[in-house]
Amino acid sequence: MNTLNELPTETISLTLNSCLAKQRAAFLQEGPPTIDQRRNNLKKLRSAILENKQQFEQAVMLDFGNRSAHETAIMDIMSVVQGIDYLLKNLRRFMRTQKRHVPLNFQPARAYVTYQPLGVIGIMSPWNYPVALALMPLATALAAGNRAMIKPSEMTPATNKVLTSILSEIFSTSEVAIFTGDIKVSTAFTELAFDHLLFTGSTQVGRHVMRAASENLVPVTLELGGKSPVIIDAEYPIEHAAKEVAYGKLANGGQICIAPDYVMVHETQLDQFLTAYDKAVRKLYPNGPGSTQFTSVINQHHFQRLSNLIEDAKIKQARVVEVGVNPQQARQRVNTLAPTVVFNVNDEMNIMQEEIFGPVLPVMTYSNMDDAIAYINARPRPLALYYFGHDNLNRQKVMTRTTSGNLTINTTILHYVIEDLPFGGIGPSGMGSYHGIEGFRTMSHAKGTLEFRKWNMSSVLRAPFGPLADFILKALLR
CATH class of the missing domain: 3.40.605.10 (Aldehyde Dehydrogenase; Chain A, domain 1)
Known part of the structure; x- marks a missing residue:
């Protein structure tokens, strides 16, 4: 080597x-x-x-x-x-x-x-x-x-x-x-x-x-990379959205550049999302984070980095919930972090400033779609944006008024494996x-190539200019 x-x-x-x-x-x-x-x-x-x-x-x-x-x-x-x-x-x-x-x-x-x-x-x-x-x-x-x-x-x-x-x-x-x-x-x-x-x-x-x-x-x-957001429309089935978010967030232990970084749910659906997400995590990993199906954090440095993000959020009054089956199993295996949901987040927390790159999911609420879009647009353009919603006005707003590397609707991360789609970011992503x-x-x-013949019309538009040049110019510029 x-x-x-x-x-x-x-x-x-x-x-x-x-x-x-x-x-x-x-x-x-x-x-x-x-x-x-x-x-x-x-x-x-x-x-x-x-x-x-x-x-x-x-x-x-x-x-x-x-x-x-x-x-x-x-x-x-x-x-x-x-x-x-x-x-x-x-x-x-x-x-x-x-x-x-x-x-x-x-x-x-x-x-x-x-x-x-x-x-x-x-x-x-x-x-x-x-x-x-x-x-x-x-x-x-x-x-x-x-x-x-x-x-x-x-x-x-x-x-x-x-x-x-x-x-x-x-x-x-x-x-x-x-x-x-x-x-x-x-x-x-x-x-x-x-x-x-x-x-x-x-x-x-x-x-x-x-x-x-x-x-x-x-x-x-x-x-x-950066912070790839998820917006869940209030009219969309929250169970399906939570299932797809859990898949994208926890694949490879969340260590994916396009993993959902944080979720925005309607203010009336916060508890529903937690219940649905916990259920989805249990189905994905029925033996808990200690199983061979759940990926460890790559090394001690990144494990400590993630632990510090969680601790900083706790100090700043966030509510932290470990979800899934037997989350305590994570503490029994080196560099393993249980699937974790963080509520009551704000921009003062490091977890909302840094790319997470791990199985930790901040969840925040919005009152209307315009507010959710404004929040995303006020921040660096993400590598991926995920929207869960029917084909309605809100979907059109998200599609036309946000800019991201890729947009995926009603699922997460799978746009990467659609080989006929370009993959890449924009701006900081x-x-x-x-x-x-x-x-x-x-x-x-x-490489652009131009081939002229021996005689070409362009020769008429060279000095000395005459009546034919005037005629052609008049025709071209009318």
């Missing part, structure tokens, strides 16, 4: 720059890969993922302390495999030259756009879904004809070892290279002159990544997108 931790900072930088130079030289020498070469790369990656499914499940379990193999199979493995299948199916269409319009006064001529590979893509992936969030950007980069260098999170060393093993088996380092290490390696990685850099992580770190990339004018795609054709285009250069 290319672990660079023990090397001096200068050596780390030289090693990374050497790999970048090697990949760029190979890209320039060999030129853009054909559609068959791209498909072959995607198929190799797909096969390797499936062949190592069990190793990934075991490695992620080791990194988290406890995470269900089903969770890894569904959210880490299946999402990438389906994403690769989507790219394979649509690659020819994505690569197709697009004809563009040429005005009459420039005829005869052709205008068209071709999508070229950018060259070398840098990918910085997080720890919460360490397989999917490293390999789906890689698959997109390969589909677009690029080479890639990957820097995964240092918090998942076991998973990184499997990633390194399979990628080194199916790709040369001039095609795909992976480098592991701590903040020294991450910092040096962000300073490389990539052709594009994709970062998935926190907003705070995203600012540093963008600042470093700007020194080399490297374009960035930032997949960040990110910039740019991948998935779908948007991902292919993010990692491609849309």
Whole structure:
């Protein structure tokens, strides 16, 4: 594994720059890969993922302390495999030259756009879904004809070892290279002159990544996070809404960038929501938070961070309720936090200022939909917004008067796995997108091309001007 931790900072930088130079030289020498070469790369990656499914499940379990193999199979493995299948199916269409319009006064001529590979893509992936969030950007980069260098999170060393093993088996380092290490390696990685850099992580770190990339004018795609709200319309069945919120909030122990961060319910439904949410949590995890189905917090640092958020809310007069079956089980397993609901929250509490990234759910009330929308619009634009409601005026208000990375109606988090939808944030929750054709285009250069014939109408509109130029101008500007 290319672990660079023990090397001096200068050596780390030289090693990374050497790999970048090697990949760029190979890209320039060999030129853009054909559609068959791209498909072959995607198929190799797909096969390797499936062949190592069990190793990934075991490695992620080791990194988290406890995470269900089903969770890894569904959210880490299946999402990438389906994403690769989507790219394979649509690659020819994505690569197709697009004809563009040429005005009459420039005829005869052709205008068209071709999508070229950018060259070398840098990918910085997080720890919460360490397989999917490293390999789906890689698959997109390969589909677009690029080479890639990957820097995964240092918090998942076991998973990184499997990633390194399979990628080194199916790709040369001039095609795909992976480098592991701590903040020294991450910092040096962000300073490389990539052709594009994709970062998935926190907003705070995203600012540093963008600042470093700007020194080399490297374009960035930032997949960040923030506080993704849920609005439940008073007319919508509260039991169904609570069930879907519980699923999105507690999958992976709440450690998802698009997990519902807080819920807004009508002021008349607060007690109903608590009852319905408790029931939903019991159904999801009938053996409680001590079961193998419930994911632990990734490490002691993040467990303490979440505990501090809860304690701060208590000190500031919030009401904290642990829900589900046997919540005390959480205290019997390391770095495990029971599903928790926090009421009477306000903006003075840290829990309403910071992204939670855990199984803790603040719940607040609204009196009318305009108030709920105003509250959301007064805060940084979220990565995801969830609305539960029928097709009525309130839904239209939420759809047209709020801005978020994605909007999902009557469920949570599943928009991420709809591969034909672009995925990305806006403002503090990110910039740019991948998935779908948007991902292919993010990692491609849309090159406009204009072809003139030997004689062209535009020659009439050049000096010396005469009556014909006057006639054409009059016709065009009427």
